[in-house]
Amino acid sequence: MSETLYTVTQLATELGVTARTVRFYEDKGLLTPQRAGNTRIFAHRDKVRLILILRGKRLGFSLREIKEYLDLYAADPTQREQWRDLLKKVQGRIDQLVDQQKALIETLGELEKLRLYALAGLDDAEPDKTRRAR
């Protein structure tokens, strides 16, 4: 039942980040690997945590937010507070993305108008080639 352990590089490459990044996360307090002397030893729990960190990032949360959630999850005194906190953050992120979505749709609309305008302009200024062909 010996648990598989990892060095920074092993864990990092396995999860598609650099060793530098993993150390960076540790420095920020998101990871707390064991130490053998001063070299880091990562256990499976660290790997799980890192996976959670990376997922949090994909969803657009800051390392700070991810750390808060991880800490709450680890401390785990009253789980209600934990879920409330997560719900709040998730809802905030959803609101943020919806706002961006609106802005994006608006921008796409403007670009489409401009595209049609440019297209019409192109038709007015017929190239010589086309003209001679008639």
Add this chain to the structure above:
DNA sequence: CTTCTCACA
């Protein structure tokens, strides 16, 4: 190979 620190975007 690993560690840390300093600078930089």
Add this chain to the structure above:
DNA sequence: TGTGAGAA
């Protein structure tokens, strides 16, 4: 939020 470089 990371990276690059240099030193140990």
